[in-house]
Amino acid sequence: MDATVAVTAVDEVGPDTYAIRFETPEGLTAEPGQFVKLGTEIDGEHVARFYTLSSPTVGETFEVTVGIDPEEGGEFSAFLAAVEPGVEMTLAGPFGDQHYDGEGRVVVLAGGPGVGPAVAIAERALDEGGEAAVVYRDDDPAHEARLDALRERGATVAVLDGAADLTDPVADALTGSDDEGVFVYGFGEFVADATDAIEAAGGDADAAKVENFG
Ligand SMILES: Cc1cc2nc3c(=O)[nH]c(=O)nc-3n(C[C@H](O)[C@H](O)[C@H](O)COP(=O)(O)OP(=O)(O)OC[C@H]3O[C@@H](n4cnc5c(N)ncnc54)[C@H](O)[C@@H]3O)c2cc1C
Known part of the structure; x- marks a missing residue:
């Protein structure tokens, strides 16, 4: 519209x-x-x-x-x-069709302003009785109050500095369960690092919902 x-x-x-x-x-x-x-x-x-x-x-x-x-x-x-x-x-x-769609467990990987959809999707999943994990990389993290509230509600939240390697935090967040949906939001460099980390953890980056900000 x-x-x-x-x-x-x-x-x-x-x-x-x-x-x-x-x-x-x-x-x-x-x-x-x-x-x-x-x-x-x-x-x-x-x-x-x-x-x-x-x-x-x-x-x-x-x-x-x-x-x-x-x-x-x-x-x-x-x-x-x-x-x-x-x-x-x-x-x-x-x-866009790379959005939350009722997944029972969401794993959201976010770089920079990708934290916006990350908190929104994690909140929505918890509201609907699901589970959520967020891996967020940024030198100057934002939305800390909403990330803290997510932790208090049982979500797993990892906040990493801008130079951090995503491999281990992404491996820790992924469970491989049938109802798990993996999401990636951020600018191009972050998206490349995040999809590499999904593959390194044995996940399927092609099955992830990915939105590249440019
Ligand atoms: C599908 C999609 C969804 C998007 N969602 C968001 C969103 O939720 N929030 C958001 O802030 N932006 C989002 N963007 C990016 C947004 O559309 C603009 O490109 C951005 O705000 C820069 O616009 P600009 O006019 O200030 O700079 P431009 O002149 O358009 O861009 C200048 C350059 O700076 C880079 N750049 C700009 N901002 C950043 C940044 N914060 N980190 C790293 N590189 C940057 C761009 O890649 C570009 O090369 C999205 C883009 C796409 C394609």
Whole structure:
């Protein structure tokens, strides 16, 4: 669908990381792991980028989590970092089929702003009576309150620094059970490391749900 959406809240959830909540347009339904295309006018041109849901469900509002890379990030993430409640932008979507789909156990591997779908999918799995494990790599971790809450609810959460090798933490998270779904969210370098780690642990990277942020 195409719609115009208004921001209802912005929270800084870590260094250079913002959770942005929007009023849900009529008719929008989406699952955590799907993404929407948000757009605005910058210097007279329409600019739009994709952002993945970081709320476990879509109700009256929904959320995305935006990471700003001070060195590589560009104009759209800078625009989002400065938005305030009431700002409107265009929305298209939802897109993507690499989303939570009722798996009994979720293992979510996240790099940088991939932590948004990671917390959303883990929360949703626990809400539905399932199990969750998160392996999150970032020099400056975000969403720590939601990660702590997940630990308290019984999820396994490993937070690794940006240079960490994923092999052992991914091997520890994977059980190989029949109802286990493996998810990967992040920029290209992280996705490559995560899929290598799945294979090294004896898992099947082709069966994982993978969303590459670029
Ligand atoms: C399917 C999909 C889902 C996405 N979901 C999210 C999401 O949930 N949250 C989110 O923050 N971004 C997400 N992205 C990335 C997002 O769409 C933008 O590309 C990003 O915000 C940068 O936009 P920009 O205009 O600021 O910079 P651009 O000028 O478009 O990009 C500049 C360069 O910086 C790199 N880059 C930008 N930000 C980062 C970062 N934080 N870490 C590492 N490299 C970076 C990009 O790869 C690119 O090469 C997603 C992308 C895709 C394709």
